[in-house]
Amino acid sequence: MKGICPNCEKETELELVNELETVDVRGEAIEVEAEYFRCTECTVEFENTRGPDALEAAYREYxxxxxxLQPEEIRGWRKQHGLTQKELARLLSWGDVTLSRYENGALQDEAHEKILRLAMEPHNxxxxxxxxxxxxxPVKQQRLIEEFELEEQQACTFERLLEERLGRYGPDELSGYRMLDVQKLLHTIxxxxxxxxxxxxxxxxxxxxxxxxxxxRYTISITGARYAHLPFGPVPDNYERFFxxxxxEQRLSIEPEIMGPYVGENCVAQLEPDLSMFDASEIKILAEVKDQFKTxxxxxxTDxxxxxxGYTETALAERISYSYAEQLQIE
Structure with a gap:
């Protein structure tokens, strides 16, 4: 094809080149497809401004x-609630430009990613x-408060009952930066x-x-459950109440199982797990853990x-911080 070569400064025959290019994103090498022109006269290579952006593709892959969260997910969630960029930035205590940059393709840092994830929880x-x-x-504030409070009132009675029994708490280091998700905990079980x-x-x-x-791996838990140090190892806080x-509710049966001189409790699902509520990373982890410990x-x-x-450095009945996940024996 013909075009203007910026080096020759004249119209020449240009060759469109597609190659794999390695882009360094925060220390991680990411291979993406790059597209550029090569002048057939002077062999100088220059960017195809109408082609795919290699950096944008690398950020997306990262x-x-x-x-x-991808830019369109952030933008879609904001618009879903009728918020402007400026309004959401104020709610998050960010500068006006920060949110705009993320929605337009800039790569968010881990701290801002975590804040966005937390803010996406309706209660938060x-x-x-x-x-x-x-x-x-004032008008928009009141409208949104009424909408969210109505949603909470209409939430599943089973979930609300369990949340009250297990104790309501916000996302923090003890819950893996996620509010307790009763449905995810149920379907994980x-x-x-x-x-x-x-x-x-x-x-x-x-x-x-x-x-x-x-x-x-992902700096957020699956269920939002808190775990405590008990004699037989780490267990979900208040697990007996939950079970x-x-x-x-006839979602689980617990049957005695005789093992020599001991009697154990065998938990059997009475429903099929709904895996559609989990994202790909969560399903992958569930399958890995089940396979890792199948024998x-x-x-x-327990041993x-x-x-x-997280167990050796905590006391009996003490809750275990997710910060110990970095030292987990399994990768």
């Missing part, structure tokens, strides 16, 4: 690998709207207990490893969990 956004006077007009079931002692460890391994409710007995996985820093 976000995908790390399960970060409601609190931000209530606690940030002046960010919105159903996933591990499908088929012949799972002994309760082992089940508690599988839940711990699923949440902590996901946090280790009791699941049995009452472990309850005693073996294994007792060697975790």
């Amino acid at each position: 976000r995908q690998r790390r399960h970060m 956004l409601l609190q931000l709207i209530k606690e940030t006077p002046g960010a919105l007009s 159903l996933f591990f207990c499908s088929g012949e079931g799972q002994l309760k002692t082992k089940l508690n460890k599988l839940l711990f490893y699923a949440d902590f391994l996901h946090f280790k 009791a409710e699941l049995v009452d 472990f007995s309850s005693t073996e996985i 294994f969990s007792h060697a975790e820093a």
Whole structure:
């Protein structure tokens, strides 16, 4: 094709070249397709301004690998609630330009990614709207508060009951920076207990490893459950209450299982797990954890969990911070 070569400064025959290019994104090498022109007369290569942007493609791939929000997801969520960039930036205590840059393709840092994820939880956004006077007009503020409060009132009674029984808490280091998601916790349990079931002692460890391994890789837990140090290893906080409710609701059955001189409790799912509520990274972790420990007995996985820093460095009944996920024995 013919075009103007910036080096020759005249119209020449140009060759369109497509090559793989390695782009360094925060220390990670990402290979993307680059497109540029080469002048057939002087052989100088120059950018095709109408072609794909290699840096933009590299950022997109980086976000995908790390399960970060893409620009269109941020923009779509903001517009879904009728917020302008300036209004949302004020709610998040960011500069006006920051949000605009992220929506237009700039790569967000991990801290801002975490803040966005937290804000996307309806309850958290409601609190931000209530606690940030002046960010919105009084009319819009009242409208959004009413909408979110109505949604909370209409939420599943089962979920609300469990949240009240287990204790309401915000996303923090003890919950893996996620609010407790009762449905995800339920379907994680159903996933591990499908088929012949799972002994309760082992089940508690599988839940711990699923949440902590996901946090280790993606800095957010799957279920938002808190875990405590008990004699048989890390367990979900108030797990007995949760299991009791699941049995009452006929979502789980707990049957005695005789093992020599001991009697264990075998948890069997009464429903099929709904995996559609999990994203790809969460499903991957659930499958990995189930496979990793498939040959472990309850005693073996208990002994294994007792060697975790999160267990050895905490006291009996103390909650275990997700910061210990970095030292998890499994990768």
